Each structure stands twice: as C-alpha cells, then as structure tokens.
Amino acid sequence: xxxxxxLAFKDSLIHKINPCIRILLAVLLSFWVxxxxxxxxxxxxxxxxxxxxxxxxxxxxxxxxxxKPLFVxxxxxxxxxxLTFEGDMVFTVFSFDISRQGIEYCAMITIKSxxxxxxxxxxxxxMTIGVMGHAMQKLNVPQKFVFLLLMTYRYIFVIGEEYQxxxxxxxxxxxxxxxxxxxxxxxxxxxxxxxxxxxxRAKRVHQAMIxxxxxxxxxxxDKFSLDKLSIIFFIxxxxxxxxxxxxxxxxxxx
Amino acid sequence: xxxxxxxxxxQIMAAGGVLAIAGTAIGLKNIDYDKIVNIAILSSAFFVAxxxxxxxxxSSVHLILNGIVGILLGWAAFPAILVALLLQVxxxxxxxxxxxGVNTVIMAVPAIFVYYVFSPFxxxxxxxxxxxxxxxxxxxxxFSAILLGSALYLxxxxxxxxxxxxxxxxxxxxxxxxxxxxxxxxxxKKVYPEILPNxxxxx
Numbered sequence: 001x002x003x004x005x006x007l008a009f010k011d012s013l014i015h016k017i018n019p020c021i022r023i024l025l026a027v028l029l030s031f032w033v034x035x036x037x038x039x040x041x042x043x044x045x046x047x048x049x050x051x052x053x054x055x056x057x058x059x060x061x062x063x064x065x066x067x068k069p070l071f072v073x074x075x076x077x078x079x080x081x082x083l084t085f086e087g088d089m090v091f092t093v094f095s096f097d098i099s100r101q102g103i104e105y106c107a108m109i110t111i112k113s114x115x116x117x118x119x120x121x122x123x124x125x126x127m128t129i130g131v132m133g134h135a136m137q138k139l140n141v142p143q144k145f146v147f148l149l150l151m152t153y154r155y156i157f158v159i160g161e162e163y164q165x166x167x168x169x170x171x172x173x174x175x176x177x178x179x180x181x182x183x184x185x186x187x188x189x190x191x192x193x194x195x196x197x198x199x200x201r202a203k204r205v206h207q208a209m210i211x212x213x214x215x216x217x218x219x220x221x222d223k224f225s226l227d228k229l230s231i232i233f234f235i236x237x238x239x240x241x242x243x244x245x246x247x248x249x250x251x252x253x254x
Numbered sequence: 255x256x257x258x259x260x261x262x263x264x265q266i267m268a269a270g271g272v273l274a275i276a277g278t279a280i281g282l283k284n285i286d287y288d289k290i291v292n293i294a295i296l297s298s299a300f301f302v303a304x305x306x307x308x309x310x311x312x313s314s315v316h317l318i319l320n321g322i323v324g325i326l327l328g329w330a331a332f333p334a335i336l337v338a339l340l341l342q343v344x345x346x347x348x349x350x351x352x353x354x355g356v357n358t359v360i361m362a363v364p365a366i367f368v369y370y371v372f373s374p375f376x377x378x379x380x381x382x383x384x385x386x387x388x389x390x391x392x393x394x395x396x397f398s399a400i401l402l403g404s405a406l407y408l409x410x411x412x413x414x415x416x417x418x419x420x421x422x423x424x425x426x427x428x429x430x431x432x433x434x435x436x437x438x439x440x441x442x443k444k445v446y447p448e449i450l451p452n453x454x455x456x457x
Contacts, residue, residue, distance in 0.1 A: 027351065034352040035264045066347050073258045084415035105410070112260030117347055124351075125344065132344075144282045144290060149337050151294030152301065156341070159298045163306075179309045184430060188437030191303045191317065195326070195438075196446040198299035202292040209291065216287040 007058060007121070008128045014056035018230035019127050019135035025237060026123035030116045032241060039108065041248050046111050048240075049118035056122040066121060067114065074110050081106050129153045134220045147218050155198075162197055166190050255318060255398055255424075256339075256357055259350030263409040270356030270405070274336060277362055281332035293327060297334040301341065308434070310426050318427070321394035321435045324365030325373050325387070326449060331365040332358070356405050364397035373451055376439060383443055384436045391435025392428045399424040 008015075014022070033045050053063060085102030092098065124132065133150040137143060170186060177183050262270075285293055300323055307314040323331045336358045342348045349357050368390040375386035403417035442449050 030259075030351045031267075034260060034262075034267065069346060069348055070258065080416055080419070081412075085412045102412075105412075109258075109260045113258055113350070116259040116350060116352060120343070120347070120351055129341075129344065142279075142282055144285060144287075145278070145333060145337075147290060148285075148294050148297065148333055149340065151291065152297040152334075152337050153341060155295045155298035156301050159295070159302045163302050177309050179311055181433070184308060184433045185437050187306060187308050187317070188434040189441050191306065191319070191322075191434065192438040192441035192445070194299050194303055195296060195322075195449060196442070198295045199292060199446065199449050202295040205295065206288070206291040214287075 005128045007125045010057050012055060012057040014122055014126055016229060017233050018224055018226055019131050020138050021230045021234045022123040023135050026120055029119045033112055033115050038248060041245055042111050044244055046115045049115045052122035053118050056126050058121060070113055070117060077109060078106050131222050134222050159198055163194055166193055255402055256349035257353045257405060259352055262353050262356060262405060266356060266405050266409050267352055270359050274355035274358040277332035278336050281329045284329045293330050293334055296326060297337055301338050308430060315427050317434060318395055318431060320361045320365045320398060321368050321391035322438055324368040324394060325390060328369045328451060329366060332362045335362045360398050360401045364394040368394045376450055380440060384440050387439035388432040388436035392432030395424060395428045395431045
C-alpha cells in the first residue's frame with residue numbers, strides 16, 4: 001500500500017551528510033527555486049537537481065516511480081493552461097487559441113516542480129522517517145509535533161492492516177463496490193470502524209506507555225553529529241547557488 | 255485536493271505558511287500528553303481512510319474526510335492534517351514542501367469551521383445528526399475547493415477557468431463526502447459515542 005523507505009538504506013555521499021543539514025538544504029533550495037521567476041536560473045537548478053540525485057545514487061527507475069503523480073498533474077496543466085491563458089496567440093487548434101504565455105507558464109511550472117521534487121527526493125527521501133523526526137527535533141521543531149509525526153507514521157501500517165482485514169471481511173460477505181447508497185454506507189461503516197478501532201487501540205497504547213514510564217520525552221536510537229563533511233557540503237552548495245544567481249543577474253544579461 | 259510544487263506565488267505561500275503555523279501552534283497547545291497518542295493514532299486512521307476509493311459511475315474518487323477530522327479532533331485537526339500532508343509528501347510526492355502551508359490551510363480551516371458550526375447538532379435526534387453531519391462533510395469539501403480555487407486565482411488571474419473546472423469536478427465528491435460523513439457520524443453515535451466530542455450533552 002505504502003512505499004517503504006527503500007531510498008534510505010543506500011550508501012552515498014548524500015547519505016553521509018548530517019540529516020539536519022539535509023533538511024535545511026531541502027527547505028532552502030526548494031523555496032529558492034519556488035520563489036524565482038528567472039527561467040535561466042531555474043533551468044540551471046534543474047540540472048543541479050539531477051546532480052544531487054546522482055550523488056544520492058537514486059536509480060532512474062526510482063525517479064520515474066516517484067514522479068508519476070506529478071506527471072499526471074503536469075499533463076492536466078499542459079492540456080488546460082495554453083487554452084485558457086490570455087496572451088499572444090501562437091496557433092489555433094480546432095478553433096481554440098493556444099497562447100504563448102500559457103505555454104511559457106506551463107514550461108515554468110514543469111521545470112520548477114520537477115526540480116523541487118528531485119531536491120526533496122535526494123535530500124529528504126534518503127532518510128528514514130525516524131531519522132527525519134529526530135533531525136526536526138534538533139532543528140527546534142516543537143517536540144509535540146515531532147511526537148505526533150513519528151507516532152502517526154508508526155501506526156499507519158498497523159491501521160492499514162486493520163483496514164485490509166475489514167475490507168476482506170466485507171468482500172467475503174459478497175460486497176462489490178458500485179455507485180449506490182449501499183456501497184457508500186458500507187464504506188462509511190468501514191471508515192467508521194477503522195476510527196473506532198484506532199481510538200480503542202490508542203487507549204491501550206497510551207496505558208502501555210504510561211506503564212513504561214512515558215513522560216512526554218521521546219528517545220531515539222539514531223545518533224548523529226555535525227561533522228566537517230556536512231558543514232563543507234552545506235557551504236559549497238549555498239555558495240554555488242549564490243554565485244550562480246549573481247552571475248545570471250549581473251553578467252549573463254543577454 | 256492538493257496544490258502541486260512550483261505553482262503558487264511567494265505571497266500566497268507566505269500567507270499559507272503563516273496561517274498554518276499559527277493554526278498548528280493553537281492546535282498543539284490544546285493537545286496535552288494524555289491525548290497525544292489518541293490524536294496520533296486517529297491521524298493514522300485518517301491517512302489510511304483517505305486512501306479508500308469509492309466508485310462514481312465508471313470512475314472512482316478517494317475520500318477526503320476533513321469534515322470528520324474536524325468533528326472528532328477540533329483544533330487538533332490542524333497539526334493532524336499537517337502531519338498527514340507531510341507524510342503524503344514523503345511517501346507519494348503528492349503536494350509538496352513549498353505549498354505545504356497552503357495545502358494545510360485548505361484542508362484544516364474548513365475542518366475547524368465544521369467543528370464549531372455542526373458538532374453542536376450531533377447530540378440531537380438521529381435524523382438531525384445525519385443531516386448535520388451530511389452538511390459537515392459536504393460543506394468541508396466545498397469550502398476546501400473554494401480555498402484551493404482562491405489560492406490559484408490569487409496567484410494568477412488566468413487560473414480562473416481552471417478554478418471553475420476544479421469546483422465543477424468536485425461537485426460529486428461534495429455529495430459523496432456528505433453521505434459518507436452522515437453515515438459515519440451516525441455510526442459513531444450508535445457504536446462508540448465516546449469518540450465524539452461533548453459527550454456530557456448526551457446526558
């Protein structure tokens with residue numbers, strides 16, 4: 001049902017970088033690209049993103065698998081926007097006007113979104129959620145939020161199994177999903193039962209945690225420290241981005 | 255219902271980010287460590303339930319359920335939805351990191367609205383419960399679609415047609431969410447009323 005953390009268990013340069021630094025870089029670079037409107041700058045970042053993916057030793061197969069939902073969205077945009085965008089007409093298809101601005105806008109969104117997702121994939125998808133939670137805690141994200149994230153993540157698989165069980169039970173009793181009130185009612189009761197079981201399980205889990213001395217502190221077995229390699233990597237990437245942007249703005253004004 | 259990476263303008267992302275942080279802060283303040291396990295496991299249930307696909311004609315849609323999230327969790331819906339969306343980014347690359355704030359606001363604000371407006375009617379007769387929860391489910395999706403449309407429209411005026419298309423495409427979803435939420439809340443009331451808020455009003 002859910003992708004596992006296969007990318008997290010590889011060995012590469014990116015995997016050696018401190019997780020806090022990786023999260024920081026992912027956030028910084030993503031917003032940097034998202035806020036830019038310069039086509040040349042974004043195209044450069046697009047190439048850079050592929051360099052990072054390569055450094056993280058992610059295979060093309062993994063990239064394609066993870067970009068699939070994005071491609072569906074991009075396809076929709078490419079069909080809709082050139083038709084509905086106002087601007088200079090380029091050509092006409094079946095009496096629909098295709099505008100140049102629409103096509104430019106689509107191209108911009110396509111490159112931006114792929115770039116940001118590749119950044120995310122190479123920096124964040126290469127760590128387990130457990131490590132991510134710990135790194136977030138070190139980056140001063142509120143402890144309660146981190147707790148919520150890790151706990152939710154932990155129980156998604158348990159509740160997922162619970163759902164499979166309920167759905168199997170419905171199927172064995174001859175349930176076939178159709179477009180009618182009976183189907184919707186069945187799904188509503190399925191979802192409802194899922195929440196009821198989740199709530200009852202939460203009670204038991206909470207009691208078990210209290211018995212083991214839970215006091216709100218979340219301990220972790222992942223240990224990592226800020227090493228030289230991470231700091232150097234962080235500085236090099238940021239310097240590169242700054243110089244690159246400066247070059248594009250100041251020098252390469254064609 | 256997500257906005258993808260690379261679409262929104264800086265101002266909209268900033269506004270969404272600030273609102274999402276404020277809402278999450280209020281939500282976290284309302285959660286104490288006695289309730290946090292319950293909220294976390296319910297969030298996992300919402301995550302799983304939102305992967306359920308129901309048929310409409312030859313096609314199918316997945317459930318959103320932010321109406322039920324609102325009714326069950328109140329202000330805690332904000333952090334719960336943020337966590338769910340963040341996990342969706344990590345697992346499936348749905349939505350994204352930069353529009354995360356806006357996407358959270360799109361889902362969570364209607365949830366909280368529904369909590370205040372519709373949950374007082376839960377403890378009336380079953381007919382009223384069903385009707386109120388139907389509207390809670392339908393309205394929360396409708397409100398989310400409106401917020402999503404506004405975020406797109408404020409980014410780029412040329413998105414107007416796309417916005418109208420999105421609203422139109424969500425009409426059947428709105429009705430299905432209403433029906434599912436109606437049945438689901440009635441089910442809670444019959445089977446496990448402790449899960450619903452304001453239990454004292456029952457007595």
